[in-house]
Amino acid sequence: xxxxxxxxxxxxxxxxxxxxxxxxxxxxxxxxxxxxxxxxxxxxxxxxxxxxxxxxxxxxxxxxxxxxxxxxxxxxxxxxxxxxxxxxxxxxxxxxxxxxxxxxxxxxxxxxxxxxxxxxxxxxxxxxxxxxxxxxxxxxxxxxxxxxxxxxxxxxxxxx
Numbered sequence: 001x002x003x004x005x006x007x008x009x010x011x012x013x014x015x016x017x018x019x020x021x022x023x024x025x026x027x028x029x030x031x032x033x034x035x036x037x038x039x040x041x042x043x044x045x046x047x048x049x050x051x052x053x054x055x056x057x058x059x060x061x062x063x064x065x066x067x068x069x070x071x072x073x074x075x076x077x078x079x080x081x082x083x084x085x086x087x088x089x090x091x092x093x094x095x096x097x098x099x100x101x102x103x104x105x106x107x108x109x110x111x112x113x114x115x116x117x118x119x120x121x122x123x124x125x126x127x128x129x130x131x132x133x134x135x136x137x138x139x140x141x142x143x144x145x146x147x148x149x150x151x152x153x154x155x156x157x158x159x160x
Contacts, residue, residue, distance in 0.1 A: 028151050029074030030054040031143065034064040034090060035106075036082040040132075044077075047136045052152040053143065061085030065093060073101065074149030077142070080107035080117045088120055095125040102146040108132035 035041045045055040058064035062085040080087035105121035118129035
């Protein structure tokens with residue numbers, strides 16, 4: 001089964017915040033999924049949630065950085081092509097702020113960009129890179145390899 005794709009905008013806003021005094025950490029955190037395609041984000045969150053993972057969604061890198069500041073995150077999975085703050089900028093910023101945090105870059109590519117952005121993502125510090133579409137089996141393997149600090153519980157929230 002491949003994850004869905006769509007060009008629809010994110011359907012709504014829900015966000016959650018950390019408890020007062022809580023310090024975000026790579027230990028015991030959620031999977032932060034950063035993708036501007038709501039069908040991909042919601043589909044991947046639902047599938048990972050069914051396997052017991054806590055998933056937080058952000059529609060771009062800027063929103064991901066806000067979520068990271070407020071939530072415990074153990075793994076970031078980011079798309080490359082997004083508005084406001086793309087995946088390459090997000091990876092670079094994550095490396096500066098949280099060098100220990102595992103990052104996986106995903107992309108369906110872009111006909112407008114003649115450069116291998118997944119190779120650039122790896123050079124910036126992504127632990128692994130994947131081309132869309134991505135099967136749930138492949139995604140679960142990525143979480144198993146890189147999500148050692150990921151919380152197991154079925155819950156999904158979205159910041160958009």
